[in-house]
Amino acid sequence: GTLALISPKATPTQGDLVNQKPVGSGPFVVTEYAQKDHITIARNPRYTRRAPWSDHQGPPYLDRIVFKIIPEAGTRVTTIESGETQMISALNAPAAVLRRLESNTSLRVERNPYPGAPRIWLLNVTVPPTNDLKVRQALNYGVNRPAFVESVYKGLGQTACAPLTQHMLADPSLCQAYPYDPSKAAQLLDEAGWKMGPNNLRTKDGRPLVITINSINYGAGNLPEIELLQGQLLQLGIDARIKSQARPPWYEDNYHCATSGPVMFLRDTDWNGLYALFDSATVHTNFNWSCYANPEVDRLIAQGREEFDPAKRRAIYLKIERILVDQAVTVPLIDEYSVWVLRGNVKGTTYNYSAYPVLNDVSIEK
Template structure:
C-alpha cells in the first residue's frame, strides 16, 4: 500500500479541526456566568450571548422578535395567556461536570422562571446577594401569575394584566433558559454556587475555563441545535485599557477589539490591515443623580448641575464628537421620542441662581463615581469625571472623584451609596420600555438598577400604563409624558447617544456590531 505524504493527510482532515481560534479583546471581567443575578452588559456578553439561549430572540435586521428555543407561540385574545411551543430535540451542553439525560423540555422553562419569580422555590431563596435585578425591575413578579407545563414541548405563561412588552422582554439575557436537571444535581450535592462558575446552557459555545482579569476560553458546542459556529474555539482576552485592545489587534494578538476609543477607531480606518465595524447604538450615556442623598433630593439643585456641565466640550473630548448629544432617556430614532423637550444648555449664571434659590449660595460637597477603564458608553472615564468636577467647581460645588473597580461600583451603586455616578444603559430590543421600566420605575429602585433612586407614583403609572396596551399611539402619549417628568425633575444628566464600534483584523468575516451591545459569534471566523 502506498503511504500518502503528510501534507495530503493533513489536507484530508476536517477543516474545522484546523480552524484558527477567534480571540476577542473584551473590556473587563464578568461578574459571573449565572446571568440572572447581574445586569452588566459585560456579564451578558460572557454568558447569555455565547452559552445560553432564550425562548425568543430579537432580529436586529428585521427589527422584530423571532423564534429561538420556542419555534412558535400563541397569544390569547385577552392578552393574558402566552403559550410557547418548544423546538424539538434541543440538547443541553455536555461538560466534565454534567451529562444531560434528556433534551430541553417545558420543565426547564418552568424552572428558569420559577427560580426568579417564586419565593418558595429553593433556588430563589439561595440567590446571590444581587437577587434577580432584571426580573425585579421589569416587575415580572407582579406581572406573571403562573408558568406551567402543558406537556414536554409546551409551556404556558399566564399574566395578571395585558403587557405589550412581555414577549420582547423574553429576548433579554436574564431570560436565558437553564437546565432543571443540572440545577437538581447541584442542589442535591449542596453545590448551588457552582451554577455561577460552571454554567450549562443550550448555546453555541461551552465554557472551558476562566481566569479572572485574564482569559475566558470556550469551545464550540458540538450539540448545538443551530448552525454550527465557524470556529471551534473562542477566547475572550480581558483587556481593560481600550488603547491596549486596539494595539493587540494591530499586533495580531486579538482578532476583534470591543469598545474602542473614538481616536483608535479613526486610526484603524486608515490601516489596511484592520477593519472598523460600526452601528448607531441603542444606548445612552448619563450621570445618575441620587435623589435620596441631600441636597440632590432638591430638583433645583439637580437642574443646576445639568446647567453647569458643558456637554459640548465633554462630547468633543471624550467621544471625539462621535456621539449625539443626549436629551431624553433613549435615542431620537426610537418611536415615542419627545422632540419638543428642550435640552438643558450650558449656563453657569442660571445654575448659580438655582443653587441660591435652593438655599445653597456657596455650593456644597459631593462625590463623582466612575469606573477605571473605558467602555462604549464612556471611552475615557478619567477625563469625563475631571471635566464634570471642573465645571461644578464654577458654581461652588466641590466634588471628589472616586474611581471604583467596575464590579464593586455596580454592587455599591445598586445599594444607593453613590452621589453622582457616570453610567450608561443599552436597550435589548428597541422598545422604549427597555429604558423607562429598569431606570425609572419604583420596582427598579428596589432592585437597584434605578440609579436615580427616584420613585414617583405619577411617573410609575405612566410607565405601567404604557406597557399595558399594544396601541403604540397610546403608549407613545404615556412615554412622552414620562420623558417630560424625567427632564423637568432632572433625574440625571443626559450625556450622549454613542456609536457602537469594534476594530477587527481585515481577515475577520461575519462579525456585526449590535446596536444593543450584544455579541453573536455564530458565523464569525478569522481566515
C-alpha cells in the same frame, strides 16, 4: 441580553461551576475558563438550528474562539494592530487612537448604538443640595455635554438628551430642554440661594455648595468622564467631590441614597427600562438611584407595561421622559456606541438588539 436555555439535568448538580462551564443549548460550548485571563468556546457540532439572524443552518463556521480579557485599552489596541487578536472592543479607546485605527487599511471599525439609558448622572432627589429643583436644573444647563463627546467619547458616542437614548426614543423637545448655558446655570444657583464667594465657590448660610459624585472604580482609577464632570462643576462654583470606590460599596451607597448620585448606564432593549430607573418600587434596589418617587410616573409606567399598541405605548413613555426631564432627575451625558475593531479578513459579523456581536456566521479569510 439574551436568556439562553440551560440544562435542567446538569445545571442543578454543578454548583458554582455553572458560571464557568454552563451546559446550554447554543452554537458554542465553553471549554475553558481562566479567571481574569481568557475564556475559550468551541463549535457545538450538535447545533442544528438556524437562528433568525443567521445566514445558515447548523453549527458556526469557526472551530474555536478565545476571548482574551484585556482591561487596558492601549494593550487591547496593540493586539489588534499586531494581529495577535482579530477583534477587540474599543471601550475606553482614546479618540486619537480610534482615528488611527480607522485609517489602517488592514482594519475596520463597526459601530452600533447601545439601547437603554445613556451614560447618565442620576441625581439624588432626596438629599441636599440635589433635592432642590433649581439646583438640578442648574446642573443640566451647566454641564457641557458636547465636551464629553469631543474629548472622552469622540467616535464612541453622541450627546445624550434624556433618560433613554435617542436610538430608543427620539424627540426634539427632549434635546431642546437644556442647551449648554452656564449663565442660566449661575442664575438658577443664585435663585436657590447659592451665591458665589471670593474663592470661586458658592455658599449658602455659610455652608459651601458640595456635591458628591459616586464613582465606581474597577482598579484603574475613575472613569475619565467623572473627572471631566468634576472640572465642569468646579467652574460653576460647586465643590464637586468624587467618592471613588469598588463595586460593592458603590452599590451600597446607591441603595442607601448616600451621595448626590452615581454616573452609570443601563442596557435595556425596551422603553420599560424606565421602570428599573424611576419607579418608586425600585428605590433602595436596582436601579432607582435618584431615589425618585412620583405617583404619576409610577402610574404611567404601569400603563406603559400593559399597553400593546406601539403608538400609544410610545406616547406614554415619551410623557414619562418629559416629566423626568422637566424635573431634572438626571443629567444625561452620552449616548454610547458599541464600537468594535476587526481585522480586515474577519467576515460575517452581526450584532444583536443589545449591540453585542453575534459570532455564528463569522469566518476568517486566509
